[in-house]
Amino acid sequence: MADMDDYRATFELVDVDGDGYISTGELKNLMGRLGQDITGTRAVEVVVAADANRDGKISLEEFTALMERAARH
Secondary structure, three states: OOOHHHHHHHHHHHOOOOOOOEOHHHHHHHHHHOOOOOOHHHHHHHHHHHOOOOOOOEOHHHHHHHHHHHHHO
């Protein structure tokens, strides 16, 4: 199992405003830069799926868990 530090650099690249969380807007921005334009609805769905504490954004801990789930599939 990966450690949060394994994902920290990637998380910080996505967290454009540096607030310690990934918002739906930051997620949409990332996906667009990767050539995978997603709708606002899809961005919300991803955030909701990853947002364990239901605060509407993805923390480093939640991002790590999301990446671990994705790596297993």
